[in-house]
Amino acid sequence: MSHPPDIPETDAGPAATPESEESLEVLRDILFRHYRERIAELEAELKRLETRLTDPQILSAIIAPALGNAIRQKIRDAREEMIEALYPIIGQTVVRAVSEAIRDLARTLDAQMRTSFNPMRAVRRVQARVSGVSSAEMLLRESLPFEVEEVFLIHRETGLLLWHISRDPEESADSDLIGGMLTAIRDFAQEAFGRGEEGQLDEIQYGDRRILIEAAQHAYLAVVVDGIEPPGFRAEMRERIITVDHTHEETLREYDGDPTPLQPVEQPLRSLITSAQPQELSPTQKRLLAGFAAVVLLCAAAFCAGGSYLWQTVRRTPTPAPVVIVPTPT
Incomplete structure (x- = not known):
């Protein structure tokens, strides 16, 4: 009895059909749909991040808030370190600003020096020499x-x-309101900072303006100034308020709200304003300057006349004939 021939075994499975390929594609779509969507979202997010990183304006708008908060926090936590880190930049800026201010001041001084002769300035130069300071100062x-x-x-x-x-x-401004506010500020400063100490508020500063205060027994003087007061201005204020306080002591002690009896204080107090303005030369100073100028002119004229006379005299004097000495043989 014969046997059928053996069929060799192979690893190949049954041949794929179009229906099976379609089924596999559907299965892949079901299994990987979520991952594909996630990959697409990540790609879009990466594109947005790339756009933000490559656009300077968008990048600055994103970083600025966080950077500002970080700097403020760093300043609170390590102020000294921040000062040391920023000192080179700030130092150069300050030096540049001061240099520019000095140059402006030099231009101002140069412009004043180039102006026409000012008798008052000449008097002040003499005063500077007498006081021991230079005219430049x-x-x-x-x-x-x-x-x-x-x-x-x-x-x-x-x-x-x-x-x-x-x-x-x-x-x-409203002078009555300012007067009440100054009194309130002085009282507050005395109660808050003057416990057990002798002293009083003598200056209030707001921007470029300052309020200088000098007090006497019954009243005090507040002067609003702009700039740097010259030497002696405080002493002048003190002299005014002490004089007013002594002269009107009874009126100030029993003051009833009527300022009419204080009319004489107008002139001494107004002198504080006029003293800060450039003063014209007095008649005596003008006469002294005129006399000095006349003496200088007379000296110059006498010098010129003497020089001219001496020159004419020298020209008119005949030149002596030269003496010729001839040696003779002995």
Whole structure:
């Protein structure tokens, strides 16, 4: 009995059909759909990030808030480190600003030096020599701006405004309100910082303006100034308030709100404003300067006349004939 031939075994499975390929594709779509969607989202997110990183304006808008918060936090936590880190930049900026200010001041001084002769400036130069300072220092002091804008005389006990003088009355603020506020500020400073100590508030600064305060027994003087006061201005204020306090002591001690008896204080207080303005030469100073100029001119004229006369005399004097000495043989 014969057997059928053996069929060799192979690893190949049954041949794939179109229906099976379609089924596999559907299966792949079901299994990997979520991953494909996630990959697409990641690609879109990467494109957005790339756009933000490559656009300077968008990048600055994103980083600026976080960077500002980080800097503020760093300043709070390590102030000294931040100062040391920023000192080179800030130092150069400050040096540049100061240098520019000095150059501006030099231009101002040069412009003043190039102006026409000023008799008042000549008198001040003489005063500078007598005081032991140079004329440049005196000119530098003249270039510093200083102006007295308002003067307030205030009752010390009640805080009422006794007298008010302003450089420009039209632009002056409510003087009564300012007087009350100054009294409140002085009292607050005395209660808050003057416990057990002798002293009082003598200056208030706001921007470029300052309020200089000098007090006496019954009243105090508040002067609003702009700039740097010259030497002796404080002493002048102190002299004014002490004089007013002594002269009107009875009126100030029993002050009833009527400022009429204090009318005489107008002139001494107004002198604080006028003293800050450039003063013209007095008649005596003008006569002295005129005499000095006349003496200088007379000396110059005499020198020129003497020189001319000497020159004419030399020209008219005949030149002596030369003497010729002939040696003779002996």
